[in-house]
Amino acid sequence: MHLLTYMLPLLAFLAGCGGGEQQPQSQETQAQTQEIRTIDIIGVDQMKYVVKEEGKLLGxxxxxxxxxxxxxxxxxxIEATPGEKLRIRLxxxxxxxxxxMGHNWVLLKLGIDxxxxxxxxxxxxxxxYIPEGRTDDVIAHTGxxxxxxxxEVTVTVPEKTGDYNYLCTFPGHFAAGMKGKLVVQ
Known part of the structure; x- marks a missing residue:
């Protein structure tokens, strides 16, 4: 019994130490992986992108x-900061x-016409409606x-500031006004 009195605290200590193989994520790393701003966009028959209510950084x-x-x-x-993660849900x-009447959301690289x-x-x-020969002109797109x-698609906002075009590539929709700018500042 005397030996058991000394062994129990030692066993509890060893069990609590664990293998030390996995390090928990820092709070900063956890916050970075969880910070994805979701923008719920609706495509309507009038060939426009709309939202239900004005949200943070939406023009x-x-x-x-x-x-x-x-x-x-x-x-x-859509206003965004360089490196920000956005989830576009259309x-x-x-x-x-x-x-x-189908819609997609395509974000073009800076300077693409x-x-x-x-x-x-x-x-x-x-x-x-994504031209295979022009995939290098696309940052991200939905189906x-x-x-x-x-x-939906999740995209990391480019580091370079500027106005990036987004649009619907279904025939006739861009010409009808289904387009906008991702303003990176």
Whole structure:
């Protein structure tokens, strides 16, 4: 019994020490991995990106009323800081079939002409309207979403400040105004 009195505290101490193989993440590392700002964007039949309410660092101005009577705010800019992580979640609200009304969200590299990009994208139906020969011009993109579908992409905002174009490459949507700027400052 006397030996057991000395062994129990020693065993408890050794069990509490563990193998020392894994180091817990610092609070800063945990915060960095968890800090992803989500922006919920809605693609509507009027070929516009809209949001339900103005959020932090979203530039919205005019209101769009859908054929169903719902009102949304037109999304024209997204402001972000270099290196910030953004999750873009795009939902298409439409009663039309996906072949007639689908939306995606494509972020182009700085300086890429969105009009010439979308001209080539119209020919890329088999690749969800992302031209295979121009993938180096794209920072990130979602898949194509038909009515009631949601797609998303997580992107790290470029380090270089400037205005980056984002757009929908479904035929005719860019020309109709389904576009905006990611303002990195």
């Amino acid at each position: 919205t101005a005019e209101t769009i009323k859908t054929s169903g009577g719902d009102s949304y705010l037109l999304l024209q800019t 939902t298409t609200v439409s009663d039309l079939p996906a072949t007639a 969105p009009a010439s990009f979308t001209k080539e994208a119209m020919k890329a139906k088999s690749n969800e 194509l979403a038909g009515g009631g579908e949601t797609v």
